[in-house]
Amino acid sequence: MGMIDRVMAWVFGDGRNVVAETVEVFRENIEGRAQRLTDEKAAALAQFAAEFAQPRKGLFDRMIDGLNRLPRPLLALGTIGLFVSAMTSPAWFASRMAGVALIPEPLWWLMGAIVSFYFGARYQVKGQEFQRSVAESVIRSEAVIKDAAAPPPDTIALPEGYADNAALTDWWRSRNAI
Known part of the structure; x- marks a missing residue:
């Protein structure tokens, strides 16, 4: 050993x-x-x-929150403005687009990355909120379907011999009502 x-x-x-x-x-x-x-x-x-x-309620915090809300509307309204300017003054629009054509490619890549990260993060947050709301709806609908399908406790047929015992009757109804 x-x-x-x-x-x-x-x-x-x-x-x-x-x-x-x-x-x-x-x-x-x-x-x-x-x-x-x-x-x-x-x-x-x-x-x-x-x-x-700590909740932030100062003027600076409110100004920064306001600035954070500006990029999406400004980009959308700016794009619509480009379409309007192209229709109203094609020569002015063409001269501006010639200037845009002179922007170097690495700067376009940088701009694309910034916009992608900004909107991608927002898209992810909104997508997760949507998935959470869908899951909550499914859970609620299952509960509603279960409640609608279950017969009222008074109409549940009791097995033979349960009617004489009140505890067994309550137990049987509680088990079959759920």
């Missing part, structure tokens, strides 16, 4: 698992990874909560 104990202690160590420790050199510990990810998310949420704990 002593030799088996010494071999097992050599393989598994004294109160530790040498095999598991060796495997973790080559493969990440899944439980440890999950704990690290959970800690990271909790820290990010705590930081976000701390940032927005």
Whole structure:
């Protein structure tokens, strides 16, 4: 028995698992990874909560919020303005577009990236809100369908022998009303 104990202690160590420790050199510990990810998310949420704990009501904050709301309407109205100017004054429009044609390509790439990130983030947020509302609607509709399909508790037919026992009757009705 002593030799088996010494071999097992050599393989598994004294109160530790040498095999598991060796495997973790080559493969990440899944439980440890999950704990690290959970800690990271909790820290990010705590930081976000701390940032927005105090409501901002100052003039500067309201001005910045107003400026953040301007790009989409300005881009939309500017595009419509380009169409109107092309129809009303083609020569003026052509001279402006000749100037736009002189803008270097890397600057167009930069502008495209900025606009993509700006509108892409908004698109993602709105898409997630839409998916959340669809999920809530599905849950509500399932509850409505379940309520509509369930017969009233008074009309549920009781099995034979349940009518004599009030507790069994209540239990049967509660189980079949849900």
